Amino acid sequence: MKTNVARLAVAGAGLALALTGCGSNLGGGSGDGSGFPGGDPVTIYVGQDPGGSTDLIARALADTVSDDLGVAVTVENKPGANGALAAKELAGKEPNGHTLMVYNGSLAYITPLAVPADEALDIADYEIVTGISQDDYVLVSAPSSGLKTVEDLKKAGKAIKYGTTGVGTGSQLSQALLFAQTGIEATAVPFDGGSPTLTAVLGGQVDVGAIQLGEAVEQIEAGELTPIVTFAEKRPSYLPDTPTAVEEGYDVPVQQSRAVFAPKGTPKEVLDTLRGSFQKAFGTDAYKKFNEDNQLTPNEVDGTELRGQWTDSLDNYKSVVEEHGIDLGAGQ
Amino acid sequence: MDLSPVIDGFGVVLEPTNLLYCLIGVVIGMLIGVLPGLGPAATIAILLPVTFGIEPVTAIIMLAGIFYGAQYGGTITSVLLRLPGEASSVVTVFDGHELARQGKAGTALGIAAIGSFVGGTVSIIALSLLAPLVAGFALDFGPPEYTALALLGILLVSTVSSGHRIKALVAASVGLLLATVGRDGFTSAERFTFDNLSLADGIDFVPIAMGLFGLGEILYNLEERHRATQAPAKVANAWPSRKDLRQSSGAIGRGSLIGFVLGILPGGGAVLSSLAAYALEKRRAKDPSRFGKGAVEGVAAPETANNAAATSSFIPLLTLGIPANATMAVIFGALLIQGVSPGPQLVSQEPELFWGVVNSMYIGNILLLIMSIPLVGLFVRILRVRATVLAPITVLITLIGVYTVNNDVFDIVLVIVFGAIGYLMKKLGFDPGPLVLAFVLGSLLEDSLRRSLLIFDGDATGFFTRPISGTLLAAFVLVAVLPLVRRALRRREEEHVDSSA
Numbered sequence: 001m002k003t004n005v006a007r008l009a010v011a012g013a014g015l016a017l018a019l020t021g022c023g024s025n026l027g028g029g030s031g032d033g034s035g036f037p038g039g040d041p042v043t044i045y046v047g048q049d050p051g052g053s054t055d056l057i058a059r060a061l062a063d064t065v066s067d068d069l070g071v072a073v074t075v076e077n078k079p080g081a082n083g084a085l086a087a088k089e090l091a092g093k094e095p096n097g098h099t100l101m102v103y104n105g106s107l108a109y110i111t112p113l114a115v116p117a118d119e120a121l122d123i124a125d126y127e128i129v130t131g132i133s134q135d136d137y138v139l140v141s142a143p144s145s146g147l148k149t150v151e152d153l154k155k156a157g158k159a160i161k162y163g164t165t166g167v168g169t170g171s172q173l174s175q176a177l178l179f180a181q182t183g184i185e186a187t188a189v190p191f192d193g194g195s196p197t198l199t200a201v202l203g204g205q206v207d208v209g210a211i212q213l214g215e216a217v218e219q220i221e222a223g224e225l226t227p228i229v230t231f232a233e234k235r236p237s238y239l240p241d242t243p244t245a246v247e248e249g250y251d252v253p254v255q256q257s258r259a260v261f262a263p264k265g266t267p268k269e270v271l272d273t274l275r276g277s278f279q280k281a282f283g284t285d286a287y288k289k290f291n292e293d294n295q296l297t298p299n300e301v302d303g304t305e306l307r308g309q310w311t312d313s314l315d316n317y318k319s320v321v322e323e324h325g326i327d328l329g330a331g332q
Numbered sequence: 333m334d335l336s337p338v339i340d341g342f343g344v345v346l347e348p349t350n351l352l353y354c355l356i357g358v359v360i361g362m363l364i365g366v367l368p369g370l371g372p373a374a375t376i377a378i379l380l381p382v383t384f385g386i387e388p389v390t391a392i393i394m395l396a397g398i399f400y401g402a403q404y405g406g407t408i409t410s411v412l413l414r415l416p417g418e419a420s421s422v423v424t425v426f427d428g429h430e431l432a433r434q435g436k437a438g439t440a441l442g443i444a445a446i447g448s449f450v451g452g453t454v455s456i457i458a459l460s461l462l463a464p465l466v467a468g469f470a471l472d473f474g475p476p477e478y479t480a481l482a483l484l485g486i487l488l489v490s491t492v493s494s495g496h497r498i499k500a501l502v503a504a505s506v507g508l509l510l511a512t513v514g515r516d517g518f519t520s521a522e523r524f525t526f527d528n529l530s531l532a533d534g535i536d537f538v539p540i541a542m543g544l545f546g547l548g549e550i551l552y553n554l555e556e557r558h559r560a561t562q563a564p565a566k567v568a569n570a571w572p573s574r575k576d577l578r579q580s581s582g583a584i585g586r587g588s589l590i591g592f593v594l595g596i597l598p599g600g601g602a603v604l605s606s607l608a609a610y611a612l613e614k615r616r617a618k619d620p621s622r623f624g625k626g627a628v629e630g631v632a633a634p635e636t637a638n639n640a641a642a643t644s645s646f647i648p649l650l651t652l653g654i655p656a657n658a659t660m661a662v663i664f665g666a667l668l669i670q671g672v673s674p675g676p677q678l679v680s681q682e683p684e685l686f687w688g689v690v691n692s693m694y695i696g697n698i699l700l701l702i703m704s705i706p707l708v709g710l711f712v713r714i715l716r717v718r719a720t721v722l723a724p725i726t727v728l729i730t731l732i733g734v735y736t737v738n739n740d741v742f743d744i745v746l747v748i749v750f751g752a753i754g755y756l757m758k759k760l761g762f763d764p765g766p767l768v769l770a771f772v773l774g775s776l777l778e779d780s781l782r783r784s785l786l787i788f789d790g791d792a793t794g795f796f797t798r799p800i801s802g803t804l805l806a807a808f809v810l811v812a813v814l815p816l817v818r819r820a821l822r823r824r825e826e827e828h829v830d831s832s833a
Contacts, residue, residue: 081532205474
């Protein structure tokens with residue numbers, strides 16, 4: 001069921017349990033988070049439409065977090081501008097732990113390369129509750145094209161047309177980097193999301209395309225798509241026979257990553273309580289199966305480590321993009 | 333042809349939820365068909381937010397039910413009150429109301445219901461046979477083909493539709509312009525966003541449709557003073573006699589065919605086909621003077637045709653992703669919001685949705701046939717609800733509804749703005765239909781065009797060398813030039829007549 005606003009069951013019994021996560025600081029007044037959640041509901045923003053991977057992840061977690069905190073946890077979709085709309089709204093919310101967001105990594109470390117500087121969001125303006133998981137991109141071609149390896153692409157003897165899932169996405173960045181580093185002449189053709197990109201590759205409208213693994217795996221298994229490389233750091237367990245671009249000698253790990261964000265200034269105790277609840281949710285069998293079904297690699301690190309990962313990615317991409325003179329904004 | 337997905341589709345329809353929503357859809361459809369003013373496009377637009385909480389197939393089953401249900405409902409007021417509830421039932425007034433005055437209201441309604449059922453069924457069967465054929469080309473449809481298709485769709489809708497042609501083209505241009513608002517998907521440059529992040533993804537389809545069709549129509553209707561409804565004639569012997577049936581069987585057959593063909597054509601639809609079917613019967617009749625004095629065929633033909641057209645207008649939408657009329661544009665929007673993009677891939681990628689919706693039309697038509705006669709009395713009573721009560725309630729539902737889509741107050745502002753625009757357009761004789769259609773197809777047209785040019789390395793001749801897009805573009809030129817040629821020919825003919833006289 002896709003419900004725009006999913007009201008989840010309130011389990012009062014979990015309250016005492018949740019409070020134990022607050023640590024030893026019991027003396028403070030209001031604002032230090034000792035009373036969190038205090039019976040008030042928690043809202044998790046999703047910057048994408050209902051039904052997309054980010055939305056599904058938020059909903060997969062919300063149930064258990066709600067049970068653990070003992071209050072209702074509501075997933076609210078605020079789609080727009082690749083998630084920037086929801087992120088801006090989050091930044092303006094009271095930092096009390098009652099408003100959170102599932103934040104997409106691409107918004108933090110790829111979109112800033114494509115949009116004007118004053119529009120780019122800075123993750124320093126948010127607190128990070130916890131990392132969630134990573135989604136790998138795979139470069140695919142139609143079997144009829146005969147393109148099976150990066151070598152084949154080099155020898156194609158023509159400018160490669162590559163489909164991307166949009167401007168400022170990991171799909172575009174990963175391919176732009178690969179082709180720039182291999183010196184392959186290539187033109188990006190942006191589509192609107194994974195499914196149209198997939199169709200364009202299948203129909204031979206473009207030569208190759210990079211799609212999130214979960215969206216392509218069915219066709220790969222059916223032999224309708226040939227996986228060329230993945231852009232992961234190491235081979236994803238779901239695609240053991242496909243080399244990574246790094247193995248092939250190109251320095252282009254690009255992943256979609258997701259994390260739970262809170263407004264800047266949310267007290268540490270509240271963040272810790274929330275992280276405890278999310279970790280409980282990560283540990284359930286249902287959630288582990290959800291990850292497997294959707295080809296997601298867990299990345300359940302704490303806020304500090306995640307901030308490090310994403311900041312490194314942004315710095316990395318900034319320098320390689322500059323080095324190769326890639327302009328994501330121009331779509332080429 | 334592999335029949336198993338078709339049969340699975342029946343399984344989908346017969347799920348209790350879907351049956352329920354099918355029933356809800358056709359009842360709402362009949363209801364708004366009875367109410368003059370509020371058309372199916374407006375109703376579906378207003379009800380869009382309701383559909384987000386339910387499964388796509390269930391949602392579309394309900395919306396489709398509203399559309400063809402309205403064709404049944406419109407007949408009732410035409411016959412009983414000489415007050416067409418829908419534009420597509422205008423011609424039914426001539427003979428339908430005459431029959432009612434002769435005390436044969438039941439005959440007229442019965443014939444209309446039977447004709448509608450036959451017309452609808454013929455169209456569904458043809459839809460079932462035709463759609464998979466088109467879907468066979470699914471993977472050959474790339475950006476160039478979509479470019480040509482969107483161009484053709486916009487042109488057809490603005491030129492074939494009823495009303496003033498220049499005004500329709502103006503409305504379509506405004507729609508295209510509105511479609512450019514938002515962050516450009518190719519360069520991420522901001523266009524007409526005025527630094528408002530709410531506009532970064534462009535204007536949402538829902539507030540436009542709800543504003544122009546919903547709010548605009550309600551406002552416009554408020555201006556019209558409603559005539560006091562007279563007590564309707566008693567409806568007796570609802571079942572037409574065998575003689576009536578025999579007399580109208582030819583009209584029903586021809587009406588089905590006309591409705592089916594005209595319904596497929598963009599801009600054709602229910603209104604045009606009902607007019608065409610009526611005209612044909614009158615021309616064919618041995619005694620044309622009977623028409624307007626209570627000829628059964630005069631009811632059977634248009635009512636069959638409008639329902640056949642309502643059904644067949646789903647063909648271009650479900651197979652090519654091109655909405656043929658305003659109502660289809662709103663259903664197109666509903667599908668997109670549900671994450672389903674209508675197009676040649678729909679039949680193979682979403683067989684459950686496709687066949688579920690198609691097969692639900694059989695059930696819906698049977699439900700309508702059963703219900704239409706006993707519910708007549710109820711509907712007539714609803715007509716007495718005054719606009720002063722109905723209009724504020726509808727406005728409230730519209731505004732709450734649009735807020736629930738994105739939980740964004742900005743959308744409410746948009747609905748009000750577009751409601752005002754819709755009202756002014758109607759007042760100045762502009763049909764909002766082409767605007768909404770062009771808006772829906774505008775981003776498809778632009779994105780596909782630019783994608784194609786990237787694929788062709790900027791060489792536009794590629795559009796003409798690919799067989800499908802070449803054919804579509806040839807059709808485009810034909811449609812654009814044909815009216816000019818016809819006008820020139822007519823002028824020459826007139827001159828000829830003048831000189832010979």
